[in-house]
Amino acid sequence: MKAIHILLSIAALWVAMPIFAAKQAQQPIVRANFEDIVYIIDEKAKTAIVDVSPKQGGDIDIPEVIPVNDVDYTVIGIGDKAFKGWKNLESVSLPPTIKTVYRSAFEGTAFFKDTLNWNHGELYIDSILIAVCPDSCKTKYKIRPGTTVIAVGALIDCKTVTQIWIPESVEEIAPYTFKNHKNLRKFHIGSGVKRIGKEAFMGTAAWENEGNWKKGILYIDTCIIAANAAIKPTCVIKPESRLIAAGAFLNNPTLYSINIPARIREIPDEAFCGCSELGKITMPAHITKIGKLAFADCQSLKYFSFPAELKEIGMQAFSGCIALQSVKLPDGIKELPDGVFYRCLALGTISHWPKAIREIGTGAFRDCSQLLEIKQLPITLKKIGKGCFTGCTSLQEVTLPDSLISIPAHCFDGCMNLQNCKISDGVYDIDNYAFRGCIKLESFKMPTFLFRMGEYAFMGCSDLKYFRLSDYTQVIEKGAFMGCTNIEKIDIPLRTQTIESQVFSGCKLLREVNFHSDLKLIEQAAFENCTLLKKVFLPEGAEVHPNAFGKDNKLTKINFVEVKK
DSSP states (O other): OOOOEEEEEEOOOGGGSOOOOTTSOOOOEEEEEETTEEEEEETTTTEEEEOOOOOOEEEEEOOSEEEETTEEEEEEEEOTTSSTTOTEEEEEEOOTTOOEEBGGGTTTSHHHHOGGGEETTEEEETTEEEEEOGGGOSSEEEOOTTOOEEOBTTTTTOTTOOEEEEOTTOOEEOTTTTTTOTTOOEEEEOTTOOEEOTTSSTTSHHHHOGGGEETTEEEETTEEEEEOTTSOSEEEOOTTOOEEOTTTTTTOSSOOEEEOOTTOOEEOTTSSTTOTTOOEEEOOTTOOEEOTTTTTTOTTOOOOOOOTTOOEEOTTTTTTOTTOOEEEOOTTOOEEOTTTTTTOTTOOEEEEOOTTOOEEOTTTTTTOTTOOEEOOOOTTOOEEOTTTTTTOTTOOEEEOOTTOOEEOTTTTTTOTTOOEEEOOTTOOEEOTTTTTTOTTOOBOOOOTTOOEEOTTTTTTOTTOOBOOOOTTOOEEOTTTTTTOTTOOEEEOOTTOOEEOTTTTTTOTTOOEEEOOTTOOEEOTTTTTTOTTOOEEEEETTOEEOTTTTSGGGOSSEEEEEOOOO
16 A cells, blocks of 8 residues: 555634635645545545546546545546546546546546447446446437436536436436536436435426426426526425435525425525525424535524434534524534524524534634633533634523533634633643633643643733633743733743743733743743843753743843752
C-alpha cells in the first residue's frame, strides 16, 4: 500500500469571520491522495469522492474505503472528469458504495472507447450505467433492471429519447442527471427511488410541459420535482406524493404554509431554502431526516414542530431563520451539525436537548443573539465545535456537562453578557479565543487539570477578577488575559514555565504577580501597560525579554532571587 498524504486543505479558521452565506453550504475542501488517485474527503460524514486525478494508464480499482490519517472514508462518488483523458485506462472496478458517477469521468479513455465493453449499446461498470449509445434507443428507453446508479449525462447523446423507465433497483437520481434533455417528456420512476437530486429534471420536456404543473407544482409520477411562482400561498400537495426532490421549493417567494403528506419520509437538501414568507409547516411525525439548508432563510418561520421520529438534521438546516423563537429537539437526534441554527436572531430558548446527543457542530448557534442560557445538556455530549456560541450576545448563563473535556476555539467569543459559566473540572484544554470579549464574566473556575490555555482565550474580559490558574498549565499562551483590566493579583502556578507575549498586556489594575521556581521565560510585552505593577521577584535563571514589562522594562523593578523548589 502506498503512502497516503493530504494534498490540499483549505481549512481557514472561518469562525474568526462571517460564516455561512445561508444559501450555500460552505465546508473546507480537503483533498487526499491514495494510491495515485485524488479524493475529496468529507471529514464530517467520513465519505470520499474521486476528484480529477493525474493522468495514468492501465487498470483502476476503486476501493470501498480509503484510510487517511488513520480514519476510514467510504467512497461514494466519481466526480466530473475524474479520469477524463486517461487514454490508456483499460478497465475499471467500482465499489458498491458508489452513489453518484459522471459519464464525463471516463470519456476519452480506452475503457470508454473499447466496443467490447459496450453491450447492446450500453456501457456498464457492474450495476452502474455509465453511458448509452444513441443507436441503441429510439424514443422509449427502459433502463436495465438491477441497475443501481445512473451516471450524470449517461443519455446525453440520446436526443431522440422521449420516455424513460427507471427501475426499482435505483435508489437515488443524482443532481443534474437528466438536466436539459429537451426531448424527455415522460418518466416512470421506480418505487425504490428514495432521493432525487437538485435540478435532476430541469430543462426536460417534462419540465417545460405546463400540463405537468398542478397549481404551481411539477409532479413526475408521485414525486414533487419543483415549484414555481404560480404556487398558492397555502399549498396543498397531492396526498399520494411520496418524495420531494432537493431544492424543489427553493427561493419561492409566494409560499406561506404547507402540509407535508403522510407518505414522505425525508425533507431533502434545500427543499424550502429561501422561502422568505413560509411561516407554517405541518409534517408527519415519522419524518426521519431534514437535509442540509432545508429551511435556511425561511425568515417568517417563528415556530417549528420537530417530528417525533427525526434522527438526522443537515448542516445549516435552519440557518438564517431570523424569526424562529424556540426549539424543542427530539430525542432521536445524536448530532447537531455545523451552522444548524446559525443567525437565528430571535431564538431565545432550547426547551429540550436530545437525551443521547453526542456532538454539537461548528457554529451551530453562532449569532443567536437572543439566546439566554445553555443548561441541561446531557452527559452523553462529548464534543462541541469551534465557534459554537460565538456572537450569542444575550447569553448569560452556561452549564456544560462533565463529559466535555475541551472548550473549542471561539466557543463563547463575543458573548458580552455571559456572567456565569460552569465547566467540568476535567476539561484539559481551553482553545484560542474561547471566551474573548466576555466583558461581564467576573469570575471563572479554572479546571484543576487544565493543561492548555489557548491564545487570547480570555482577551477583553474586562470584568474578570477572580480565578486561579491551574497547576498543570505549563505555558500561558499569547494574549490569554490581554485587556482584562480588573485583574489585581496573579499567582503563576508551580509548573508554568513560559508566559508568552501579551498575556497580561493592558491589565491596568494588576499590582501583584507571584512567580514560582519553574518559570523559564517571559516573552515580549507579556506585562505591557500594567502600570500599577511596580516590583516583581523572578527566580534566578529565568529569561526575561527586554520589553516584557513594557518598553525597556522601565516601569517595573525586576529582582532575581533564589527560590527553593
